[in-house]
Amino acid sequence: MFIEIEDLCFRYPNAPKAVIQDFSVTIEHGEVICILGESGGGKSTVLRLVAGLEIPSKGRIKINEITMVDQSVFVPPEKRGVGMVFQDYALFPHMTVSENIRFGLKKMNNKEKDFRINQMLDLVNLGDYGKRYPYELSGGQQQRVAIARTLAPKPSLLLLDEPFSNLDTELRSKIREEINIILKQTSITVIFVTHDKEDAKAMADRIVILKEGKIVEIVDSILF
Amino acid sequence: MRNDLGIQVSPKYFDIMSIYGAVFIFTMVLFPYVYMITRVFLEKQSASLIENAKLLGKNSFEIFVYVILPISRGAILGGATLVSLEVLNDYGVAAHFGVQTFSTAIFKTWFAMGDIDSALKLAAILMFSVFGIVLLEKILRGKKKYNFTSKVRPIVRKQLKGTLASLAVFICFIFFSFGFIIPTLQLLHWSVLTYKKTLNIYFIQLMFNSVWVAFVATLLIIMISIVIANFCRMEGTWFSKLTSKLTLVGYSIPGAVIAIGVILFIIQLDHKLQWLYKMIDPDSITLVLGTSIIMLLFAYVIRFLAVGYQAVESGFEKVGKKFFEASRMLGKNVTQTFFQVDFPMLKPAIISGFALTFVDIMKELPLTLILRPYNFNTLATKSYEYANNEMIHEASIASLIIILVSLCAIYLLYILGDKEKV
């Protein structure tokens, strides 16, 4: 198994009750998993736990046979090799598109970095936009930059938080297609979060249905 | 001044060197505190508030009394509290106008009479008045919080016409002239008269002192502010919130009180550190810190931390945590993230915090007077000394430079504010 999540529990410091309870799932290499549930159900929290932005009160997360977190171990987010596209993209406003993508590249000389940046820009169909600043882009373009930035350092796992929620319906299906193609090209393992059944069916291999922090069931998307 | 303008008024009717003169000066100079706070508050309110009242059949006067005044109560009180604290802190105006206040009395009992006990008692009473004022504000403000999120359409200022318009302009102009134009012109005039006498090597030394002391203290304040604000952003615990509140306390404590507290603290510290001094230099004097500039820097940090902190904190609030998290997800650790992401994005807030604090420290008087090392003068203390020795004309150039630095700071803030809007 590529990713093993066991009995994850979590409570925010000043919240009365647990947001995530006994969350367990295993994911295979190259699989696209969707966490589906209503707003406030704890979907983003699961991603933040996997990313290392929050520390679970109980449970274990293993990626590629290495324990990321349990009672005694905690690997900080920058060392997990996990990429995350945030709901509001969080593109650095003081950097151009190219600089945003360059930010995560390591252990390369400048030539290799430039090559990788162009490769990523081509992948998301934004070849001519490298010198622009994020505020000079439309919502859909910003999202594609966010995906390019996240994929550039070649993470082993990609997390997407409500990737389509900021887009209107027309753009939505178009971008969904585009992202699907990008993901197939890179054959990366993905966990994405949504409250929209259509998104889940269109993109996922398996769907985890989450309600009030608990898993209701895990289904194959063909059967959903 | 009156003679310059060719006006003769009998001193019996118009003796400016009195408590009335001081009240007049404070009114003219501190007017913007209430005006600006109330104005900024009203600009954030929704226009539908007034329109609804109009539709309900109220006239302008009724709307002013029943709608505008009640909702602005908090803002007006906030401004008034600042004014009271500012007056309690003041030493220069009161001393110059010969008005007995707590601040001047603390100076006199401590330095002229060497009566530390009485000075401490005065300081305690003064602190009680400060607490009283802050408490009164809390009570008067009440529980009601008029915090409207419906910022759909902000209130548009009514365009006054005819006589009313001229009257409004005239009133603002009066405050502006008495608070700024007339004093500045007067200072310019005096500096032309005296520049040959005062502009010398010694004056350069004064400027240098003022600038580097203010610079070092401001740098310390900004660094402390960044550390505390970042700590608060990372952990929203009660402890971090308390720390953040504590930074604000210093600004409400009058300079004279802080000065006494700092002196007593540093003297104790010096006695505790005797063994260390003797180890380094067997002939060391007793008060090492107490005779150094460190004492003054320490006091500046306590008093003005709030100014820098509020600017830096609002910057952190605006930037939030998401860019920090995005950077961590892209493989940067906390330190790399601070220098590559947080710091560049906080730059406007840090610069404005720096400018505000720097100006405040440059014009500070009571703390500097009490805590400066022997023979150490700044532009502010020298102006005060001149004015105190009936040489007010000679004080003009130093004062003008302080005004100039403040104007530069305001200009900087203005540019930064403009940039933010893009």
Ligand SMILES: Nc1ncnc2c1ncn2[C@@H]1O[C@H](COP(=O)(O)OP(=O)(O)O)[C@@H](O)[C@H]1O
């Ligand atoms: N930083 C936080 N502090 C306290 N409670 C939080 C915090 N973030 C989210 N929550 C709460 O945790 C629950 C789950 O939130 P979240 O994971 O964002 O849900 P979803 O992404 O499914 O909408 C919600 O009830 C939310 O109010």
Ligand SMILES: [Mg+2]
């Ligand atoms: Mg969410």
